Amino acid sequence: MNVRDTEVISGLLLKAGFKLVEKPDNADIVILNTCSVRQHAEDVVWSEIGVHKNGKIIGLVGCMAQNYKEQAFQRAPNGNFVVGPSDIAKIPHILKDLLKDKGILERKIWETDGLNRPEEIYHTGYYNDKNHAHLVISEGCSNFCAYCVVPYVRGPERHRRFTDIIKEAEQALDKGINKITLLGQNVNSYKSENADFKELLKRMNAMKDLKEFSFLTSHPKDTDVKLFDAMASLDKLSKWLHLPLQSASDRILKSMKRNYTKDYFLDLTKEYRKIVKGGTLTTDVIVGFPGEAEKDFQETFDLLKKIRFDAAYIFKYSPRPGTEADRTPDDVPQKEKERRHRLILDQQRSLAKKNAKS
Numbered sequence: 001m002n003v004r005d006t007e008v009i010s011g012l013l014l015k016a017g018f019k020l021v022e023k024p025d026n027a028d029i030v031i032l033n034t035c036s037v038r039q040h041a042e043d044v045v046w047s048e049i050g051v052h053k054n055g056k057i058i059g060l061v062g063c064m065a066q067n068y069k070e071q072a073f074q075r076a077p078n079g080n081f082v083v084g085p086s087d088i089a090k091i092p093h094i095l096k097d098l099l100k101d102k103g104i105l106e107r108k109i110w111e112t113d114g115l116n117r118p119e120e121i122y123h124t125g126y127y128n129d130k131n132h133a134h135l136v137i138s139e140g141c142s143n144f145c146a147y148c149v150v151p152y153v154r155g156p157e158r159h160r161r162f163t164d165i166i167k168e169a170e171q172a173l174d175k176g177i178n179k180i181t182l183l184g185q186n187v188n189s190y191k192s193e194n195a196d197f198k199e200l201l202k203r204m205n206a207m208k209d210l211k212e213f214s215f216l217t218s219h220p221k222d223t224d225v226k227l228f229d230a231m232a233s234l235d236k237l238s239k240w241l242h243l244p245l246q247s248a249s250d251r252i253l254k255s256m257k258r259n260y261t262k263d264y265f266l267d268l269t270k271e272y273r274k275i276v277k278g279g280t281l282t283t284d285v286i287v288g289f290p291g292e293a294e295k296d297f298q299e300t301f302d303l304l305k306k307i308r309f310d311a312a313y314i315f316k317y318s319p320r321p322g323t324e325a326d327r328t329p330d331d332v333p334q335k336e337k338e339r340r341h342r343l344i345l346d347q348q349r350s351l352a353k354k355n356a357k358s
């Protein structure tokens with residue numbers, strides 16, 4: 001999502017007459033498009049901001065901006081503007097405003113109250129990769145998983161109009177792009193103009209100049225065999241499915257508010273393997289969620305072995321301020337999180353090797 005948002009911001013700025021440079025050292029303006037999903041991502045940005053001190057205009061954009069709002073200036077006094085994900089359309093105007101003012105480096109501007117993005121921002125025609133476009137189909141999320149900050153920083157789930165998505169896809173294809181990834185926090189719940197996600201996939205598959213397309217990310221609770229049928233039958237649709245497990249302990253899944261059980265998840269992956277022959281299955285796992293006992297961890301460890309994902313992204317839980325899980329003590333010691341992380345990582349490496357061989 002942030003890759004696409006950065007392209008959108010770049011496209012808006014190019015349209016407004018700004019230029020992109022290769023290295024931040026050569027820039028007059030540095031904009032950091034940020035992620036708040038884990039503490040580590042935020043730590044990296046706070047230290048990166050401090051590096052740019054020599055009279056540049058500095059902007060903090062994205063989820064951290066939304067999270068910290070004007071308080072971001074206390075952590076980063078050299079910052080000039082703070083803009084949340086729903087307000088990125090305002091960035092060219094903010095910069096022009098700052099540049100008009102002689103005392104720019106003293107000024108602080110923040111925009112974090114926006115609710116919706118104007119549709120035009122997706123039609124600047126700028127793509128980083130000349131062969132591959134990322135297309136946002138839904139913004140925000142209304143699932144409120146207990147550990148996740150996304151619904152707070154990106155707002156409730158909103159779907160882009162079917163016709164607007166198709167128009168953007170056609171514009172990308174006209175530019176010579178032949179690969180597209182559809183993006184949303186939960187693509188499976190997509191609905192607009194009487195069409196659902198499967199309708200969108202069918203329409204995409206029928207695009208003449210499109211060679212290949214894929215989607216990210218699926219929520220297991222909204223994933224079903226109809227999606228797998230579409231994956232098996234649409235020839236341009238990638239057979240890769242990223243299905244975040246997070247935990248295989250029903251007790252922990254319940255506290256995470258994931259709305260599925262271990263058995264449901266296992267059955268879903270069995271159906272996927274049966275229907276989508278030769279598909280690639282990947283996942284996300286969090287270790288050390290509050291209350292995760294050795295027994296809970298063992299269930300996750302065992303299920304990963306059973307499912308044999310082609311790749312798994314393993315994260316050590318870090319509390320995100322404002323989330324439901326943050327109100328519960330972060331009671332798994334750091335050392336224990338690291339041990340569980342290492343155990344799963346080692347197992348996953350050997351499983352992925354075996355999968356690749358077969």
Ligand code: SF4
Binds near residue numbers: 148
């Ligand atoms: S589905 Fe859950 S984990 Fe994914 S973005 Fe929404 S709240 Fe976060």
